[in-house]
Amino acid sequence: MKPQHFEKKNAAIRARFDELKRTKKLGPHCLNLSWSNWGFGLEPLADSAQRLAASGINCIELHGNHYGPDLGYNAKETRAILKDNNIAVAGICGMFSPDNDLSSNRGVQRQHAIDYIRRELDFGTAVGAGYLLVVPGAVGRPAAYDAAEFERSVATLRIVAPAFVAHKIKAAIEPIRAAEVSLVHTIADAQRYIAAVNHAGVQHINGDVYHMHSEESHIGTALLDAGAQLTNVHIADSNRCALGDGALDLDTVIMALYVIGYNKPGCYVTPEPLGPGGDPYPAMHGKPDVTQLDALVRTTATYFRERERALREA
DSSP states (O other): OOOOHHHHHHHHHHHHHHHHHHTTOSOSOOOEEOOBGGGGTTOOHHHHHHHHHHTTOOEEEEEOOOOSTTOSOOHHHHHHHHHHTTOEEEEEEOOOOGGGOTTOSSHHHHHHHHHHHHHHHHHHHHHTOSEEEEOSSOTTOOSOSOTTHHHHHHHHHHHHHHHHHHHTOEEEEOOOOTTTOSSOOSHHHHHHHHHHHOBTTBOEEEEEHHHHHHHOSOHHHHHHHHGGGEEEEEEOOTTSSSTTSSOOOHHHHHHHHHHTTOSSTTOEEEEOOOOSSSOOGGGGGSOOOHHHHHHHHHHHHHHHHHHHHHHHHO
16 A cells, blocks of 8 residues: 555655664764753752652753743752752753743833843853743744734844853744744744844754644654754653653654754753643643652653664664
C-alpha cells in the first residue's frame, strides 16, 4: 500500500538518522533533558528541584516570574537551591501577556515588556541561564489589535536586543498556535520575525511540539527547518499531557533533533506538559497537586529516555 505523506517524511528523517548511526556520526552524547517549571504553580522551588533531581533531570527552565521589581525568584536563593540538587539553569520561560505585550497598540504595555525583559536578563545572568524565551505577541490574546502588530513587536524588541548581547543570553522566539496568539505561529514565521529584527541578539528559536501539531504540516521537518537556530524545544504529548499518554510520534521528533546535531551543550528538550484544555495559564499562580506532578515528571522522563535509548541502540 502506498504510504501516506507524513509517513514518507518520517521515513526520510529515519533514513538520515540511520545514516548517522551507520557512519558513527551520531555522537556520544544524548539529548539534554530539562523541565519548564512554571506549570508547577506556587510550589516552592526547593520542592520542584527535588522532584526533578529524583527523576534524574539536571536542567531547569525557570518560570520568568519577575513581573515587577519586588516579584520573582531571588537569584542567591535560587542558585543555592539548584546547587543543592545538582541542577543547572537551561533558560528562562518568558511570560508575555496583554500587560507586557511587545506588539501592543499601547506604549505603556510595550514599555512593560521592555522592562520585564531587562529584569529577566539581569536575573538570567545571575543564575547562568542560556536563553530567554520571547513571544512576539501576548499569549491568551488570539485576536489581532490591527495590521501593524508585527512591525510594533519588531521595533520594540529591537530596542532591547543589545541587552541580550551584553548579557550573553539568547533570545529564543517561540511560535505559538493561532488559538493563543495573534502572530508568529510557525517556525517559518519565527524566522521571518528574526530576520525583521535583524540583530545579533535575536537569532534563536524555541520550538514547541504541541503548537506544531496545530500549525506545522510535519513536526519533524519543521525541526529540520529550524536547524541551528533551535536552542530549546518544549515537548508534551498530543493531548498536552505526559509523554506516552497521547499520539505524538516521539521517535521522529528525537531523530530529527539528532539529524540537526542537537545533542550538544546549549540545546535542550524541555517537557512542558500543561494538560488538555484551552487555557493552562491560571495554573502558574495556583496550588498544584503534588502527587500528579510527581507522576507527570517521572512518566515523562522515563518514557523519553526509553525511546531515545531504543533509537540509539537499535
